[in-house]
Structures are given as C-alpha cells and as structure tokens.
Amino acid sequence: MLRFAPSPTGDMHIGNLRAAIFNYIIAKQKGEKFLIRIEDTDFARNIEGKDKEILATLNLFGLMGDMVVYQSHNFERHRHFADHLLQNNKAFYCYCTKDFLEKKKQEALEQRLPFRYDNTWAMLQKDENPRPVVRLRGSMEAVCFEDTIKGKLVFEPHELDSFVILREDGVPTYNFACACDDMIYDISFIVRGEDHVSNTPKQILVQQALGYTQTLGYAHLPIILGENGKKMSKRDTSSSVHWLLEQGFLPQAIINYLISMGNKTPTEIFTLQEATEWFDIASVAKSPVKFDIKRLRYINREHFKKLTEDDFALLLGTQDVRIGALAKLHLEEASTLNEIRQKLDLIFAPKDIHAKYEGEDFHTECLELFYVLKSMAEEPIDTYESFKNIAIKESNLKGKRFFKPLRILLTGESHGLDLGALYPYLKFYLKDILRIKGE
Known part of the structure; x- marks a missing residue:
C-alpha cells in the first residue's frame, strides 16, 4: 500500500500535491491500494474543516483514496507500541524539563557544537518533573537506506541520539506515530519531500526496535523553488493549490505540470491516466526545480484546447455550446478560466x-x-x-x-x-x- 499523509494545518502546497500524485500513480502501477492518512497529531495547529478541504481537493484532482484514516484514531495502538519498547528496554522515561534542555542547547551553541541529547540526563530531574516523556534509545550503528531519487543515504550514530516518541501528555510525536502507522497499514513505498529525509532514519529506528522486518522503499522529492530562485514558501501565492484553482488553472493541467517538473516525459501534454502508463519515479531529477508559472499557463491552454465546446460551456456555468465555442476562440489571448471569463464579461x-x-x-x-x-x-x-x-x-x-x-x-x-x-x-x-x- 502507498499513502499520502497531509496535515490539516493549512492550505495544500503544490509540493504536497506533487507527492500525492506520485504516490497515487505508483500505487496504480503496482496494483496496490492508495491510503490517505490525515496526520492530525498536532492539536494546537489543526484547523477545523481543513481535513475535509484536503479530501475535496484530492477528489477534484482524481486522487481518490481507497481508504481514509486519521492518525489520532490510532493513538491507543501507538501507546501500546511505546509500552512494548519500554518493557524491552528499547525506550526509557526522560524527566528533563524544557528549561534544562534549553540550557544544554545554549551551551552547545556557545561551544559551536551540534546539540545531542545525553542519556545520562534522563533521571536527573525525576524529583522535579512528574510528567516525563518517553524516548527511543539512539542507534549504536549507522542507519542507511536506498533512496530511489537520491541514492544511498547514510546516517551515523552520532546523528541519531535518543529522541522523544511520547510527549509528557502521552501524545505520540510525529516520527513515532508515522512509523507506527506505516507498519499498521503495511506501507510498501513512500514518496515525500526532501525535508523529510532527516525523519526517515528515526522512523526506521522505531520500526527496527518494534521488530518490523519489511523494508520500505523511499523517494524524497527535491524542493520546489520560487521564481526568485529561493525555496518556495507558503507566503508565495502560487504555491497554494487553492490559489491556482481560483485563478482558473485546470486540475488536469496542474497535474501535467507537476509530473513534468524536473522530469523527462515522452509527451508534453498528457493526463494522469496516461502518465500512469510510463511514469518512473527514478527519472525525477535530484536537483531542486523552479516553479514556472508561464510554463503552467502554456500547459493550461493546451488542456483547454482539448475540451469540447460543451465541456467549456459547463466550466463557465452554462449549457450554451455557443458560449463554449466563443470561449475557445479566446484561447489565442487567454490561458486561464478567469482570463476567459474576463473577456466574455467585457463582451456582455x-x-x-x-x-x-x-x-x-x-x-x-x-x-x-x-x-x-x-x-x-x-x-x-x-x-x-x-x-x-x-x-x-x-x-x-x-x-x-x-x-x-x-x-x-x-x-x-x-x-x-x-x-x-x-x-x-x-x-x-x-x-x-x-x-x-x-x-
């Protein structure tokens, strides 16, 4: 099974959508199910209704999940896994206060050293702190995995100190919940952004500690750059899928563009179904790719040209085929549905x-x-x-x-x-x- 795991904490970013598309395609190619997992463990940042909006957006793009699950529904199973690790001495309680850890981080900073948690700190503040966290023991060996895009990645023991898996309130951390759920749903391959590369060895360590033997495949997508050449952030309006749809870009055109970014495709204009026939995740470029709105506009226009006059009319909210024909004529000047609407509005x-x-x-x-x-x-x-x-x-x-x-x-x-x-x-x-x- 493959999965797309969005968090209901904000609008969907084109990088998220790109990962969803690739996971969906690979699931279809492998004949496996496609799981949508709403990662709602960050209660403070969750936005009410955002999960429904995410699901509606995925449906609009034809990325229907065979299953939809909420990570918070598995908290009891996560805690059961944590208890198992504690009983087998693969995890331990840590009573360090936030102030204590912050002080240690500051000391490391002053010494120009990377901060690393020391297991000997775990019990120092037991009498002061009645609400400990649970940490997984760090690795004594290097953790390595094969990334389909980036090649072999190795993380040395000094990079993997003991990390928190249950917070003081008993809520599982992101990496722990993610690793557990990938086990629960038997995930076979994961496509996600390269900002998750550092999370992967931690998730592997969790699964190894729990005795999980299946080897997962990974592909970490390079970041998307804005037109200024810097990492695209949520402040870039064009990074929002919702904004692109509001501007009148077609879902099929956005899919076409995101698949072709940093990728060699046999044809310039294609559908999601057509891409499923030839897409190869290994052909995606390792280097960052720049978002090119002009290129997207061109692809959008080409997809508009493929529409019938009837379909065009329906997009404009009418069944008058002549309006659809009039709209298609304006593709010589316009690239988005909004621009075409503006042309027609001026006429009438x-x-x-x-x-x-x-x-x-x-x-x-x-x-x-x-x-x-x-x-x-x-x-x-x-x-x-x-x-x-x-x-x-x-x-x-x-x-x-x-x-x-x-x-x-x-x-x-x-x-x-x-x-x-x-x-x-x-x-x-x-x-x-x-x-x-x-x-």
Whole structure:
C-alpha cells in the first residue's frame, strides 16, 4: 500500500500535491491500494474543516483514496507500541524539563557544537518533573537506506541520539506515530519531500526496535523553488493549490505540470491516466526545480484546447455550446478560466465609452454606430461581411472611425481577436451585447 499523509494545518502546497500524485500513480502501477492518512497529531495547529478541504481537493484532482484514516484514531495502538519498547528496554522515561534542555542547547551553541541529547540526563530531574516523556534509545550503528531519487543515504550514530516518541501528555510525536502507522497499514513505498529525509532514519529506528522486518522503499522529492530562485514558501501565492484553482488553472493541467517538473516525459501534454502508463519515479531529477508559472499557463491552454465546446460551456456555468465555442476562440489571448471569463464579461457588459476613450468625436461616432447596430440586431445578419457592409453604409463611417467603435461596441476592447471569427457567435446575442453604460 502507498499513502499520502497531509496535515490539516493549512492550505495544500503544490509540493504536497506533487507527492500525492506520485504516490497515487505508483500505487496504480503496482496494483496496490492508495491510503490517505490525515496526520492530525498536532492539536494546537489543526484547523477545523481543513481535513475535509484536503479530501475535496484530492477528489477534484482524481486522487481518490481507497481508504481514509486519521492518525489520532490510532493513538491507543501507538501507546501500546511505546509500552512494548519500554518493557524491552528499547525506550526509557526522560524527566528533563524544557528549561534544562534549553540550557544544554545554549551551551552547545556557545561551544559551536551540534546539540545531542545525553542519556545520562534522563533521571536527573525525576524529583522535579512528574510528567516525563518517553524516548527511543539512539542507534549504536549507522542507519542507511536506498533512496530511489537520491541514492544511498547514510546516517551515523552520532546523528541519531535518543529522541522523544511520547510527549509528557502521552501524545505520540510525529516520527513515532508515522512509523507506527506505516507498519499498521503495511506501507510498501513512500514518496515525500526532501525535508523529510532527516525523519526517515528515526522512523526506521522505531520500526527496527518494534521488530518490523519489511523494508520500505523511499523517494524524497527535491524542493520546489520560487521564481526568485529561493525555496518556495507558503507566503508565495502560487504555491497554494487553492490559489491556482481560483485563478482558473485546470486540475488536469496542474497535474501535467507537476509530473513534468524536473522530469523527462515522452509527451508534453498528457493526463494522469496516461502518465500512469510510463511514469518512473527514478527519472525525477535530484536537483531542486523552479516553479514556472508561464510554463503552467502554456500547459493550461493546451488542456483547454482539448475540451469540447460543451465541456467549456459547463466550466463557465452554462449549457450554451455557443458560449463554449466563443470561449475557445479566446484561447489565442487567454490561458486561464478567469482570463476567459474576463473577456466574455467585457463582451456582455455595458460599454463605458466615456471612461476608456477620450475625444468628443469618438464618443459621437460610437453613439451613431450604436444606434445603427441596435436596429440591425432586430434581425441578425448571417455573415460578418454583410453585417459590416450594411453598418458602414448606414453609419457613413469608414476606416478607423468605423472599425474602432465597432470593436469596442462588440467586445469592450480596442483590440483583440478578428471580428470575422467572433461574429458567427456574437450575432446570436447582439441585443445583449449592444449596451452603452449611462445611455
């Protein structure tokens, strides 16, 4: 079984979504189940309703889990494992206070040494502290594992001191709960961000201490950089999956982009199902990858092109296929659903000729042409050529004095797509389109 284990402490980051996609694909390739595990052990930071939002987002991207579990529901089993470790002297109670440990950390800092917990401290404050933590004994040997992306990774004993597995309130720590749950659900392979590399040896130590013999596969994804070349953080709006969806990027386009980041793909544009046929986690680059919003916009446009006019209309909240066709035409200028909506809104909104365009002559010409077109709209004319020629004749306007007002009255913009291409769709809505603000 493979798993994606988000925490309900904030919006989903594109790095999280990328890991979810890869775990999902590998599960399908291996014919194994895909588990979604909500890691809700940090009660202080959990946001109410965020778990439901995460699940809804995953469903929107077609990443449905075969099982959904909450880590907190396994606390009793985690504590049982901790008791087993205590009974077998593989874990011990530590009575050190937070102030004591902070003092030791400061001493190490002053000596320019890495802080390492010393097992001899465990009982020093037993009389002062009635609420001890439980620590797993550090390793006497190096811990190594094979990372599918990074290769062999080795952690020496001095890097693995005794670490906390149960807090003073009895709540399991992240690494302990994670390691236990990976055992409980028989996880076979884990794809996650490289910020978890240092957690992996600790989780391996927990499983070894509990006598778990299965070897898990690991792949730690390189970090995603922002456009400034620095690590992308939650402060970068484009790092939020919710923000990308709000901007009108399609789920299938986001998936396409995240799979192709730092990866060689046989085709440029593809679906999640198609990627399942050829994706290889070992081909993902080791080095960090920069998020390129321009590249995502291009991929988004290409996925829009694949939509039928009916599907496009539904995305815009209508069943009018002509609106879908009109939207597809605007892919020459727009890349996201929001940008296309803005183009269509300009077409159907009253035209503000006073605010946008200066000059009394222009305003007068707009009004003259407006009334001519309004009368022509009563009986729509089939072809653009006929429509144009009749409008020129009736208005006595020519050249720029005709075409600029015509374009503004029909589209709300002074430049844009060829009116001849737009007219076959606009002609059905002329009464709605031909409106002037304030007139």
